[in-house]
């Protein structure tokens with residue numbers, strides 16, 4: 001599940017756009033939520049995950065990371081396996 005700015009077809013932030021592209025390129029299917037549509041979710045998730053920025057990618061209820069981490073996992077060839085454990 002990707003909490004992002006905008007939606008996968010129209011990301012409203014370069015960081016969100018990069019994560020969407022990485023997931024699509026890896027053939028990962030994912031849900032998304034536009035945090036710009038709900039300020040309570042936007043601020044609440046930061047506190048929940050202790051992570052101050054978006055995008056935030058969750059797998060099985062746990063935060064995988066933001067843009068830097070997702071791109072790092074892809075570079076390491078570990079993105080798909082991380083999201084299918």
Ligand SMILES: N[C@@H](CCC(=O)N[C@@H](CS)C(=O)NCC(=O)O)C(=O)O
Pocket residue numbers: 005013015042052053054055065066067068069
């Ligand atoms: N280094 C971050 C970059 C993401 C980032 O800086 N996001 C900012 C600007 S889009 C953000 O979410 N700020 C908090 C907010 O807008 O609520 C990452 O790896 O995801």
